[in-house]
Amino acid sequence: MATVRPPPQIGAAVPVELQLExxxxxxxxxxxxxxxxxxxxxxxxxxxxxxxxxIKDLLAMGLLTLAREAGALAPGQALIESTSGSMGVGLAWAARCLGHPLTLVSDPHIPALTRMKIEAHGATLITVDAPHPRGGWQQARAERVRALLAARPELYFVEQNHSPxxxxxxxxxxxxxxxxxxxxxxxxxxxxxxxxxxxxxxxxxxxxxxxxxxxxxxxxxxxxxxxxxxxxxxxxxxxxxxxxxxxxxxxxxxxxxxxxxxxxxxxxxxxxxxxxxxxxxxxxxxxxxxxxxxxxxxxxxxxxxxxxxxxxxxxxxxxxxxxxxxxxxxxxxxxxxxxxxSTDAPATRPQTQARPSPPRRVNPGRTPR
CATH class of the missing domain: 3.40.50.1100 (Rossmann fold)
Structure with a gap:
């Protein structure tokens, strides 16, 4: 008779490392x-x-875990981040699992279901009123985050765009x-x-x-x-x-x-x-x-x-x-x-890059393991 394994446990009792794996x-x-x-x-x-x-669920939980391990994020410290949607949902879930209050700054175009998910996890969602005249909604959100950080310096800025x-x-x-x-x-x-x-x-x-x-x-x-x-x-x-x-x-x-x-x-x-x-x-x-x-x-x-x-x-x-x-x-x-x-290097990089070399011939019938 085949051995049946019990289903994996989920929730706060499971070590974070195991959840991420x-x-x-x-x-x-x-x-x-x-x-x-x-x-x-x-x-x-x-x-x-x-x-x-x-995929932002894995990123959010992993990013916060690494920040805690490095001593950059204290247990229970409040978080803030700008989001267009998916990262906000991932952060709201991860912050709730790890015990961090979370404030998210988004814009009026965030999908209704995304908003519901974020708020269901207990995060605070703030939306900006108008786009920045040059940098659009993204820059408007960034400026609101900076203002909130100035008023509440105890917040940890997740800053996924720049965080190692x-x-x-x-x-x-x-x-x-x-x-x-x-x-x-x-x-x-x-x-x-x-x-x-x-x-x-x-x-x-x-x-x-x-x-x-x-x-x-x-x-x-x-x-x-x-x-x-x-x-x-x-x-x-x-x-x-x-x-x-x-x-x-x-x-x-x-x-x-x-x-x-x-x-x-x-x-x-x-x-x-x-x-x-x-x-x-x-x-x-x-x-x-x-x-x-x-x-x-x-x-x-x-x-x-x-x-x-x-x-x-x-x-x-x-x-x-x-x-x-x-x-x-x-x-x-x-x-x-x-x-x-375009097979040139990105325009924001000073040097250029040669075109890719011809591909190796391989068996097209292979499938992932």
Whole structure:
């Protein structure tokens, strides 16, 4: 008779380290098969398989744990952070688990379900009234955080955009979990959505150190300042790109950015519909962006494997996704008609980088372990 293991315990009684290991181990790695017009396969880490439906749960718990271990965050100390949504949910959950009061600053466009999740975990949510005239909602939120910090200097500013604990959390818990299922030697290229750049920083370091021929790309929306967009622009996507800053986390990882894949919003939203129809995956728009970017790279490589990560699930964005265009094909795009791949270094880095070397030929039939 087969031995049946009891289900894992959850809750405050479980040591934090064990909770983090379980969060990372719960993330599936799936093959989406070859990209359109290519024999190159796309593998995706499903970051939405978390309690709050995004990879930010693991990040939030890990970041706060590292800050406590380093002595930067005292037990019970109150927290403050700016958020566009998913990180706020992750922080609200982690702060409640660890016993930290939390204040979050967001904007009126935060999804209603996100607000409900944050408040259900006991966090205080403050929304700014108007965008900054030049830096948009992101800068308006940052200025409100600075004002609150000036009035309450005892607050701990999580500051995911610049904190070394951000990539540190992914390196300590996410990388070992993926390394048990993905051999970096089998990955020809990787592309990750960049907001703060935390998971790009940790995963690109792991991949490149283990496989120097692997090239790592950033998936970006047009109009973001992160990689030096010539003209600022708005987007319906949340949690990707930056309107007012270049986060220190991604700036410190620029040497591993082989290029940037810029994806228009319409293509990101259409990709969400494609993933639902073809793979039964309900994901958010940033995951759609990652899929389009991975497809564009796979079409350039022709053979091999491209690794990406889908940051979240799609239930938060149901109204947006139901209105997504149906007539944007995931075929090979003409230059200027869809995503475009830049293989130059980011504009905010002084030196340039050569184009990636041709991919190694590999068996396209492999699947993740």
């Amino acid at each position: 379980r969060l990372a181990a719960s993330l599936p790695v799936v093959s989406l098969g070859p990209a359109a017009d290519s024999e190159c396969e796309i593998w995706a880490v499903l970051g939405g398989a978390q309690p709050g439906s995004s 604990f951000n990539p540190g959390a992914h390196a300590r818990w996410l990388v070992p979990a993926l390394a048990r299922r993905v051999d970096p030697a089998t990955i020809d290229a990787a592309v990750f959505v960049v907001g703060s750049g935390g998971h790009f920083s940790a995963l690109s370091r792991w991949l490149v150190e283990a496989n120097p021929s692997c090239r790592c790309f950033a998936a970006e929306r047009p109009g973001s300042r992160t990689f030096g967009a010539p003209r600022p622009g708005t987007s319906v996507l949340r949690g990707v790109g930056n309107s007012d800053i270049v986060p220190g986390v991604i700036a410190r990882a620029f040497e591993r950015v082989s290029g940037v894949v810029n994806v228009p919003d319409a293509h990101s939203l259409a990709a969400c519909r494609r993933l639902l129809e073809a793979h039964n995956l309900l994901v958010g728009p940033t995951s759609g962006l990652a899929y389009v970017a991975a497809t564009a790279l796979a079409q350039r490589l022709r053979r091999g494997v491209v690794l990406t990560l889908f940051p979240d699930r799609g239930e938060l964005y149901a109204p947006l996704l139901t209105e997504a265009p149906k007539d944007v094909p995931l075929r090979r795009w003409r230059e200027g008609s869809g995503p475009w791949v």
